[in-house]
Amino acid sequence: MLAASTLQFLKKLDKNNNKAWFDENRKHYEAAKLDFANLTGQVITQFGKKEPSIALLQPKECLFRINRDVRFSKNKAPYKNNMGASIKAGGKKSLVAGYYIHLEPGGKSFVGGGLYMPDARIVGKIRQEIDYNYAEFIKIVQNKKFVAQYGGLDFSEGMSLVREPKGYEKENPAIAYLKLKSWVATAPLSDTALQDKNLATQLTKAFEYLQPLISFLNEALEA
16 A cells, blocks of 8 residues: 555645755655555565566666656656656566556556557557457457456557558458557556555556556567
């Protein structure tokens, strides 16, 4: 579970997103960061028993910095109002598919994973694998436990091409999945769920339902 103070810190940061306030409250940030790192470590320990590729990861290899890169952004707020952990082989900088925990109070937290906006070379590999092994892929994304947890892959605005990608016909039975630019699935986490004593176990279970998709995507990258 996460401490109420961790969520409270992020709520206050959202309203006081400036360096002066952050410096004054750095000890609260450090406490919140440690709390989130401990949760991430618990999930790695539990899920690592079923996913060897992440078993030896340390939380620091997975957690993102809270500082924002404002160089090319109209939003000049210096800090993120959330915390995130990317749990995958090689850590957060790795290009492989993996698992993600997003902490943002106010009903914006979620658990999930996949591949988000990979480069063109990786996109080509994923589309080819889906096309060649569609029967296997559709079983994964239509699995009852996967659908119950995530509802399916993310087809929200901006996640798909308007037209079919070059080299694929619109009559292709897999075309909806071939048009995707990202292959991700997410499930919301309420503020109440974040403070449940069984949170780490619940996140681990969510990752288990996602594991077949992550394996499929990563096998495509190895081809």
